[in-house]
Amino acid sequence: MFLPAGSRDEMGTSIDHRFRVTEVFRKVITMRGYSLISTPVVEYAATFTNQYVDMKLQDMMKWFNPEGEIEVLRPDWTTSIARALSNQAKIPQKWAYIGSIFKQSIPGIESQQIGVETLHLSPLMGESESLLMASSLLRELQMGDCLIELGHTEIFESLVRPLTLSEADEKRLRQAMHDKKKDEVYQIALNGKNEQSAKELASLVDAFGSLDILSDYEERWKDRKDLLDILDHLKKLARIVEQSGNQEILIDLGRVKNLPYYSGTMFRGFLKETGADCFSGGRYDRLYEQFGERISAVGLAFDVDVLAEHLVETKDYTHICIIASEDTLVQAEELRMEYKDAIVDIQTQPLENINYDLVLEISKKNGKVEVMER
Structure with missing residues:
Protein backbone atom coordinates (compact mmCIF):
# COMPACT_ATOMS: atom_id res chain seq x y z
CA MET A 1 0.00 0.00 0.00
CA PHE A 2 1.13 3.54 -0.74
CA LEU A 3 1.51 6.13 2.05
CA PRO A 4 0.34 9.76 2.25
CA ALA A 5 2.91 12.38 1.26
CA GLY A 6 5.62 12.74 3.90
CA SER A 7 4.72 9.53 5.75
CA ARG A 8 7.32 6.81 6.00
CA ASP A 9 8.00 3.35 7.29
CA GLU A 10 10.97 2.93 9.61
CA MET A 11 13.00 -0.03 10.70
CA GLY A 12 16.28 -1.00 12.29
CA THR A 13 18.80 1.59 13.40
CA SER A 14 16.59 4.70 13.28
CA ILE A 15 14.11 3.11 15.68
CA ASP A 16 16.91 1.82 17.90
CA HIS A 17 18.31 5.35 18.13
CA ARG A 18 14.95 6.87 19.05
CA PHE A 19 14.46 4.32 21.83
CA ARG A 20 17.99 5.03 23.04
CA VAL A 21 17.23 8.77 23.20
CA THR A 22 14.07 8.25 25.23
CA GLU A 23 15.78 5.74 27.55
CA VAL A 24 18.55 8.24 28.33
CA PHE A 25 15.99 11.03 28.73
CA ARG A 26 14.07 8.98 31.30
CA LYS A 27 17.27 8.36 33.21
CA VAL A 28 18.17 12.07 33.24
CA ILE A 29 14.74 13.31 34.32
CA THR A 30 14.46 10.66 37.01
CA MET A 31 17.79 11.67 38.51
CA ARG A 32 16.77 15.35 38.38
CA GLY A 33 13.47 14.79 40.19
CA TYR A 34 10.91 15.05 37.39
CA SER A 35 7.64 13.13 37.21
CA LEU A 36 6.22 11.88 33.92
CA ILE A 37 2.94 13.25 32.57
CA SER A 38 0.88 12.16 29.56
CA THR A 39 -2.15 13.85 28.00
CA PRO A 40 -4.70 12.43 25.54
CA VAL A 41 -3.71 12.41 21.90
CA VAL A 42 -7.23 13.70 21.06
CA GLU A 43 -8.24 17.12 22.40
CA TYR A 44 -10.83 19.81 21.65
CA ALA A 45 -9.63 22.28 19.03
CA ALA A 46 -10.66 25.20 21.26
CA THR A 47 -7.89 24.30 23.72
CA PHE A 48 -5.37 25.41 21.09
CA THR A 49 -7.24 28.03 19.02
CA ASN A 50 -8.29 30.39 21.84
CA GLN A 51 -6.78 33.88 22.17
CA TYR A 52 -4.13 32.75 24.64
CA VAL A 53 -2.65 30.11 22.34
CA ASP A 54 -3.84 31.24 18.88
CA MET A 55 -2.70 28.18 16.94
CA LYS A 56 -4.16 27.93 13.46
CA LEU A 57 -6.93 25.38 12.97
CA GLN A 58 -5.94 24.78 9.36
CA ASP A 59 -2.59 23.43 10.56
CA MET A 60 -4.18 20.73 12.72
CA MET A 61 -5.40 17.19 12.07
CA LYS A 62 -9.11 17.65 12.83
CA TRP A 63 -12.64 16.31 12.49
CA PHE A 64 -16.14 16.85 13.88
CA ASN A 65 -17.26 14.58 16.72
CA PRO A 66 -20.89 13.30 16.91
CA GLU A 67 -21.88 16.40 18.94
CA GLY A 68 -20.60 18.72 16.20
CA GLU A 69 -17.53 19.90 18.13
CA ILE A 70 -14.11 20.01 16.48
CA GLU A 71 -11.56 17.57 17.85
CA VAL A 72 -7.87 17.48 16.92
CA LEU A 73 -4.81 15.32 17.30
CA ARG A 74 -2.61 17.00 19.94
CA PRO A 75 -0.64 19.76 18.13
CA ASP A 76 1.25 21.10 21.17
CA TRP A 77 2.41 19.55 24.44
CA THR A 78 2.76 22.74 26.51
CA THR A 79 -0.86 23.83 26.07
CA SER A 80 -2.16 20.33 26.68
CA ILE A 81 -0.13 20.00 29.89
CA ALA A 82 -1.25 23.44 31.07
CA ARG A 83 -4.86 22.29 30.74
CA ALA A 84 -4.08 19.16 32.75
CA LEU A 85 -2.23 21.02 35.51
CA SER A 86 -4.39 24.13 35.80
CA ASN A 87 -6.05 22.93 39.03
CA GLN A 88 -2.98 21.42 40.67
CA ALA A 89 -1.64 22.62 44.01
CA LYS A 90 0.48 25.76 43.77
CA ILE A 91 3.76 24.19 44.82
CA PRO A 92 7.00 23.76 42.83
CA GLN A 93 6.43 21.10 40.17
CA LYS A 94 8.69 19.47 37.59
CA TRP A 95 7.07 17.44 34.83
CA ALA A 96 8.43 15.58 31.83
CA TYR A 97 6.74 14.09 28.78
CA ILE A 98 7.46 11.69 25.93
CA GLY A 99 5.20 11.54 22.89
CA SER A 100 4.11 12.94 19.56
CA ILE A 101 2.50 16.12 18.28
CA PHE A 102 0.62 16.28 14.99
CA LYS A 103 0.62 19.17 12.50
CA GLN A 104 0.00 19.52 8.79
CA SER A 105 3.13 21.66 8.49
CA ILE A 106 5.66 19.06 9.68
CA PRO A 107 7.04 16.22 7.53
CA GLY A 108 4.97 13.10 7.97
CA ILE A 109 2.40 14.99 10.11
CA GLU A 110 3.86 13.46 13.30
CA SER A 111 6.81 14.77 15.31
CA GLN A 112 8.10 12.85 18.31
CA GLN A 113 9.12 15.03 21.23
CA ILE A 114 10.57 14.80 24.71
CA GLY A 115 10.43 17.77 27.02
CA VAL A 116 10.01 19.26 30.47
CA GLU A 117 7.74 21.81 32.12
CA THR A 118 8.41 23.45 35.50
CA LEU A 119 5.76 25.34 37.47
CA HIS A 120 5.81 27.61 40.52
CA LEU A 121 9.59 28.05 40.51
CA SER A 122 11.17 31.49 40.46
CA PRO A 123 11.95 32.65 36.89
CA LEU A 124 15.71 32.18 37.25
CA MET A 125 15.33 28.80 38.96
CA GLY A 126 12.88 27.43 36.39
CA GLU A 127 14.79 28.65 33.35
CA SER A 128 18.19 27.52 34.57
CA GLU A 129 16.80 24.09 35.52
CA SER A 130 15.36 23.65 32.01
CA LEU A 131 18.65 24.56 30.33
CA LEU A 132 20.81 22.54 32.72
CA MET A 133 18.56 19.51 32.17
CA ALA A 134 19.05 19.97 28.42
CA SER A 135 22.82 20.14 28.83
CA SER A 136 22.76 17.00 30.99
CA LEU A 137 20.79 15.10 28.37
CA LEU A 138 23.15 16.06 25.55
CA ARG A 139 26.14 15.01 27.64
CA GLU A 140 24.55 11.66 28.44
CA LEU A 141 23.87 11.16 24.73
CA GLN A 142 27.54 12.00 24.05
CA MET A 143 26.62 14.75 21.59
CA GLY A 144 29.19 17.20 22.85
CA ASP A 145 28.69 20.87 23.56
CA CYS A 146 25.76 22.87 22.33
CA LEU A 147 25.14 26.52 21.56
CA ILE A 148 22.34 27.96 23.68
CA GLU A 149 20.63 31.05 22.29
CA LEU A 150 18.81 33.36 24.71
CA GLY A 151 16.23 35.99 23.86
CA HIS A 152 13.32 37.75 25.55
CA THR A 153 9.82 38.48 24.27
CA GLU A 154 9.43 41.78 26.10
CA ILE A 155 12.25 43.58 24.30
CA PHE A 156 10.40 43.62 20.98
CA GLU A 157 7.01 44.07 22.67
CA SER A 158 8.13 47.08 24.73
CA LEU A 159 9.54 48.84 21.66
CA VAL A 160 6.39 48.18 19.64
CA ARG A 161 3.96 49.54 22.25
CA PRO A 162 4.64 53.25 21.54
CA LEU A 163 3.89 52.68 17.85
CA THR A 164 0.43 53.25 16.38
CA LEU A 165 0.48 50.30 14.03
CA SER A 166 -2.45 48.47 12.53
CA GLU A 167 -2.81 44.80 13.37
CA ALA A 168 -1.67 43.91 9.85
CA ASP A 169 1.42 46.12 10.08
CA GLU A 170 2.37 44.70 13.47
CA LYS A 171 2.12 41.20 12.04
CA ARG A 172 4.31 42.21 9.10
CA LEU A 173 6.79 43.85 11.48
CA ARG A 174 7.03 40.72 13.60
CA GLN A 175 7.69 38.60 10.52
CA ALA A 176 10.31 41.00 9.19
CA MET A 177 12.08 40.91 12.56
CA HIS A 178 11.97 37.13 12.54
CA ASP A 179 13.46 37.11 9.03
CA LYS A 180 16.18 39.64 10.06
CA LYS A 181 15.20 42.13 7.34
CA LYS A 182 16.54 45.36 8.81
CA ASP A 183 15.36 47.84 6.19
CA GLU A 184 11.89 46.31 6.13
CA VAL A 185 11.68 46.45 9.93
CA TYR A 186 12.55 50.15 9.88
CA GLN A 187 10.12 51.03 7.10
CA ILE A 188 7.18 49.21 8.68
CA ALA A 189 7.95 50.64 12.13
CA LEU A 190 7.95 54.18 10.69
CA ASN A 191 4.25 53.72 9.97
CA GLY A 192 3.82 53.88 13.75
CA LYS A 193 4.91 57.53 13.79
CA ASN A 194 7.73 57.10 16.30
CA GLU A 195 11.11 57.36 14.62
CA GLN A 196 13.13 56.60 17.77
CA SER A 197 11.30 53.32 18.33
CA ALA A 198 11.68 52.49 14.64
CA LYS A 199 15.45 52.96 14.91
CA GLU A 200 15.65 50.85 18.05
CA LEU A 201 13.65 48.06 16.45
CA ALA A 202 15.84 48.11 13.33
CA SER A 203 18.97 47.94 15.48
CA LEU A 204 17.72 44.73 17.09
CA VAL A 205 18.20 42.89 13.80
CA ASP A 206 21.95 43.13 14.39
CA ALA A 207 21.78 42.55 18.17
CA PHE A 208 22.91 38.96 17.83
CA GLY A 209 26.12 37.35 19.03
CA SER A 210 28.20 36.83 22.15
CA LEU A 211 27.44 38.02 25.66
CA ASP A 212 29.18 41.30 24.81
CA ILE A 213 25.88 42.31 23.19
CA LEU A 214 24.39 42.65 26.67
CA SER A 215 27.07 45.12 27.78
CA ASP A 216 26.63 47.17 24.61
CA TYR A 217 22.89 47.48 25.15
CA GLU A 218 23.21 48.19 28.86
CA GLU A 219 24.90 51.42 27.81
CA ARG A 220 22.46 52.05 24.98
CA TRP A 221 19.41 51.53 27.22
CA LYS A 222 20.80 53.08 30.40
CA ASP A 223 17.65 55.21 30.76
CA ARG A 224 15.24 52.29 30.27
CA LYS A 225 14.91 50.42 33.57
CA ASP A 226 12.47 47.89 32.11
CA LEU A 227 14.96 46.87 29.42
CA LEU A 228 17.93 46.96 31.81
CA ASP A 229 16.11 44.53 34.11
CA ILE A 230 15.68 42.13 31.16
CA LEU A 231 19.37 42.38 30.25
CA ASP A 232 20.36 41.75 33.86
CA HIS A 233 18.14 38.66 33.98
CA LEU A 234 19.62 37.27 30.76
CA LYS A 235 23.12 37.91 32.09
CA LYS A 236 22.41 36.02 35.32
CA LEU A 237 20.90 33.10 33.42
CA ALA A 238 23.83 32.95 30.99
CA ARG A 239 26.33 33.00 33.87
CA ILE A 240 24.61 30.07 35.62
CA VAL A 241 24.57 27.94 32.46
CA GLU A 242 28.15 28.80 31.49
CA GLN A 243 29.55 28.09 34.94
CA SER A 244 27.69 24.76 35.15
CA GLY A 245 29.13 23.24 31.97
CA ASN A 246 30.87 23.82 28.69
CA GLN A 247 27.94 25.32 26.82
CA GLU A 248 28.43 28.46 24.76
CA ILE A 249 25.81 31.19 25.11
CA LEU A 250 24.54 33.32 22.24
CA ILE A 251 22.27 36.34 22.62
CA ASP A 252 19.50 37.40 20.21
CA LEU A 253 17.83 40.56 21.50
CA GLY A 254 15.72 40.72 18.33
CA ARG A 255 14.11 37.32 18.84
CA VAL A 256 10.31 37.42 18.51
CA LYS A 257 7.87 34.89 19.87
CA ASN A 258 6.23 32.44 17.48
CA LEU A 259 3.31 31.71 19.82
CA PRO A 260 1.32 34.30 21.82
CA TYR A 261 1.73 32.48 25.11
CA TYR A 262 5.49 33.08 25.39
CA SER A 263 5.98 35.86 27.92
CA GLY A 264 9.62 36.26 28.86
CA THR A 265 12.89 34.44 28.29
CA MET A 266 13.06 32.25 25.18
CA PHE A 267 15.81 29.79 24.29
CA ARG A 268 17.00 27.46 21.58
CA GLY A 269 19.74 24.87 21.48
CA PHE A 270 21.99 23.97 18.55
CA LEU A 271 24.42 21.07 18.33
CA LYS A 272 27.81 22.72 18.07
CA GLU A 273 29.31 20.18 15.70
CA THR A 274 26.56 20.29 13.06
CA GLY A 275 24.48 23.37 13.89
CA ALA A 276 21.30 21.27 14.07
CA ASP A 277 18.44 22.90 15.98
CA CYS A 278 17.74 20.34 18.71
CA PHE A 279 15.56 22.07 21.35
CA SER A 280 13.51 25.19 21.97
CA GLY A 281 11.35 26.62 24.72
CA GLY A 282 10.80 29.49 27.06
CA ARG A 283 8.60 31.15 29.65
CA TYR A 284 4.81 31.04 29.23
CA ASP A 285 3.24 32.45 32.41
CA ARG A 286 0.30 33.97 30.50
CA LEU A 287 -0.85 30.64 29.10
CA TYR A 288 -2.56 29.89 32.41
CA GLU A 289 -4.69 33.04 32.22
CA GLN A 290 -7.26 31.08 30.18
CA PHE A 291 -7.77 28.98 33.34
CA GLY A 292 -8.00 32.01 35.61
CA GLU A 293 -4.40 31.63 36.80
CA ARG A 294 -1.14 33.59 36.42
CA ILE A 295 1.77 31.42 37.47
CA SER A 296 5.46 31.00 36.84
CA ALA A 297 5.87 28.37 34.11
CA VAL A 298 8.71 27.49 31.74
CA GLY A 299 9.67 24.52 29.60
CA LEU A 300 11.49 23.21 26.58
CA ALA A 301 11.12 20.41 24.04
CA PHE A 302 13.58 18.28 22.07
CA ASP A 303 12.92 16.91 18.60
CA VAL A 304 13.59 13.18 19.11
CA ASP A 305 14.28 12.60 15.41
CA VAL A 306 17.05 15.23 15.41
CA LEU A 307 18.70 13.66 18.44
CA ALA A 308 18.33 10.16 17.01
CA GLU A 309 19.87 11.25 13.72
CA HIS A 310 22.96 12.60 15.50
CA LEU A 311 23.33 9.75 17.95
CA VAL A 312 26.70 8.07 17.65
CA GLU A 313 26.48 4.32 17.24
CA THR A 314 28.07 2.56 20.18
CA LYS A 315 28.75 -1.14 20.40
CA ASP A 316 27.70 -2.03 23.91
CA TYR A 317 27.24 -5.77 23.50
Missing part, protein backbone atom coordinates in the same frame (compact mmCIF):
# COMPACT_ATOMS: atom_id res chain seq x y z
CA THR A 318 29.19 -8.75 22.21
CA HIS A 319 27.37 -10.20 19.18
CA ILE A 320 27.34 -13.99 19.05
CA CYS A 321 25.96 -16.36 16.44
CA ILE A 322 25.02 -19.90 17.44
CA ILE A 323 24.68 -22.22 14.45
CA ALA A 324 22.08 -24.87 15.13
CA SER A 325 19.76 -27.27 13.37
CA GLU A 326 16.21 -28.31 14.16
CA ASP A 327 17.67 -31.12 16.25
CA THR A 328 19.83 -28.82 18.38
CA LEU A 329 17.53 -25.82 18.97
CA VAL A 330 16.96 -26.80 22.60
CA GLN A 331 20.71 -27.04 23.22
CA ALA A 332 21.24 -23.71 21.41
CA GLU A 333 18.72 -22.02 23.70
CA GLU A 334 20.48 -23.50 26.74
CA LEU A 335 23.81 -22.21 25.42
CA ARG A 336 22.30 -18.76 24.91
CA MET A 337 21.70 -18.53 28.66
CA GLU A 338 25.45 -18.72 29.26
CA TYR A 339 25.84 -15.35 27.48
CA LYS A 340 23.30 -13.21 29.31
CA ASP A 341 25.13 -9.94 28.59
CA ALA A 342 25.52 -10.56 24.85
CA ILE A 343 23.33 -10.43 21.77
CA VAL A 344 22.85 -14.06 20.78
CA ASP A 345 21.47 -14.89 17.35
CA ILE A 346 20.52 -18.51 16.63
CA GLN A 347 20.77 -19.27 12.89
CA THR A 348 21.42 -22.19 10.56
CA GLN A 349 24.27 -20.14 9.05
CA PRO A 350 25.89 -16.81 10.06
CA LEU A 351 24.21 -13.80 8.45
CA GLU A 352 26.50 -12.12 5.92
CA ASN A 353 25.48 -8.58 6.86
CA ILE A 354 26.57 -8.92 10.51
CA ASN A 355 30.10 -8.92 11.87
CA TYR A 356 29.85 -11.38 14.73
CA ASP A 357 32.34 -11.31 17.59
CA LEU A 358 31.97 -15.04 18.11
CA VAL A 359 30.44 -17.87 16.05
CA LEU A 360 29.63 -21.15 17.77
CA GLU A 361 28.33 -24.30 16.08
CA ILE A 362 26.31 -26.97 17.85
CA SER A 363 26.26 -30.48 16.46
CA LYS A 364 25.20 -33.93 17.58
CA LYS A 365 27.51 -36.88 17.07
CA ASN A 366 26.72 -40.33 18.37
CA GLY A 367 24.05 -38.85 20.61
CA LYS A 368 26.48 -36.36 22.15
CA VAL A 369 26.22 -32.58 21.77
CA GLU A 370 29.38 -30.76 20.75
CA VAL A 371 30.00 -27.02 20.64
CA MET A 372 32.78 -25.74 18.41
CA GLU A 373 34.02 -22.26 17.69
CA ARG A 374 34.25 -21.34 14.03
